[in-house]
Amino acid sequence: MLPLIGLLAGIALGLVLNIPIPPVYSKYLGIAVLAALDSAIGGLRASLEMKFNDKLFFTGFFSNTLLAAFIVFLGDRLGIDLYLAAVVAFGVRLFQNLALVRRHYFQKRHWE
Amino acid sequence: MKYFRSFITALNSQAKRTQIAIAAVTMLLGILIVTQLRVHQSATQALQNATESDLTQIVSKLDGEINTLRVEAADLRLQLFKIEQASNNSAEVMTESSKNLNNLKIIAGLTKVYGPGIKALVTDEDATLRAYDMVDIITELRVGGAEAISINGIRIVAATGISETQEAIFINQKQVAAPYEVLAIGNPEVIHDALVIPGGIRDKLSSLTGVSLYITKDAEIKINAASSKKVSNK
Incomplete structure (x- = not known):
């Protein structure tokens, strides 16, 4: 419930703030979105598995985002679409985490 | 009512921290998504929304503009050339007539x-x-x-x-x-x-x-x- 409120608050905040970012950095921003999404769903999964650690959660979020940004930067410098690596890694984890969350949810419901 | 009470107890437990942490990240996620969508949209909107015929029109318009500018550049170059030539000519006329003037002065005995x-x-x-x-x-x-x-x-x-x-x-x-x-x-x-x-x-x-x-x-x-x-x- 609270995460959903947070998401809506974030969207509202983004609409209100209207942060100006040059189109050049839209790739970085996309990767950051993916990292944030991955972290959010990973956190949801961890909470469902009852092994959520907020320190681990936040450090994971920031380190993932920074590493992804660095990979994009490196790819830009080398002329390789290295950001695809980050996209694939985050994408795979997203689907895995989503699948696990789904499973946990149904198992919980089943237990009730 | 039962749901509300469970919510309150959840807030006081470990689950509360979890929820807040995830909420913080999802809030960040929301900001990022909105910003990214906006940037992406503004960058591609102009040409993305245009249909193929529109794009063709834009391209042909730009081509026409290029051609006009080329013609203008050629015109200006021609003008420059003409002016340069004219100035050369007038310089020639000047030297020629001053030479004539000197000759006439000599003939008329006006100068040493x-x-x-x-x-x-x-x-x-x-x-x-x-x-x-x-x-x-x-x-x-x-x-x-x-x-x-x-x-x-x-x-x-x-x-x-x-x-x-x-x-x-x-x-x-x-x-x-x-x-x-x-x-x-x-x-x-x-x-x-x-x-x-x-x-x-x-x-x-x-x-x-x-x-x-x-x-x-x-x-x-x-x-x-x-x-x-x-x-x-x-």
């Missing part, structure tokens, strides 16, 4: 003249030389291409008058006396040849008693301007 030429000394011990002999000398010098002539320091121009009385010869109403020093600027060889040609002026002068003509070539002769009184009738 320096240059190679001849120096001729005409002696007249028995005063047998007449005004028309003087005119003959001047004529022969002109035939030889003399640009400037002076006799005893008096510049000879088209308007110069030579006259005589019983006793003396007058140039521009000024009495001149022998020996006459004749200066002429021009090609020394040609003038010399014009004077010494057989049957020419030298032979004619030599036939007069007491008259002789000595000619020397000089690389640097200076002839003064005509006295302004005579030529200032502009």
Whole structure:
């Protein structure tokens, strides 16, 4: 419930703030979105598995985002679409985490 | 009611921290998504929304603009070329006309003249030389291409008058006396040849008693301007 409120608050905040970012950095921003999404769903999964650690959660979020940004930067410098690596890694984890969350949810419901 | 109570207990538990943490990240996620969508949209909206025909139109419009600008550039280049040429031409005209002006000034005797030429000394011990002999000398010098002539320091121009009385010869109403020093600027060889040609002026002068003509070539002769009184009738 609270995460959903947070998401809506974030969207509202983004609409209100209207942060100006040059189109050049839209790739970085996309990767950051993916990292944030991955972290959010990973956190949801961890909470469902009852092994959520907020320190681990936040450090994971920031380190993932920074590493992804660095990979994009490196790819830009080398002329390789290295950001695809980050996209694939985050994408795979997203689907895995989503699948696990789904499973946990149904198992919980089943237990009730 | 039961749901509400469970929510309250959840807030006080470990689950509360979990929820807050995830909420913080999802809030960040929301901000990022909105910003990214906005950036992406503004970057691609202009051309993304255009249909194929619109794009074709835009491209052809830009092509037309390029062509117009090219034509304009060519026009301007042509104009520049024309102006450059015109300025060159006017410079040529200027030098040409100033040259003409110089020549005319020399002919009119308005300026001092320096240059190679001849120096001729005409002696007249028995005063047998007449005004028309003087005119003959001047004529022969002109035939030889003399640009400037002076006799005893008096510049000879088209308007110069030579006259005589019983006793003396007058140039521009000024009495001149022998020996006459004749200066002429021009090609020394040609003038010399014009004077010494057989049957020419030298032979004619030599036939007069007491008259002789000595000619020397000089690389640097200076002839003064005509006295302004005579030529200032502009």
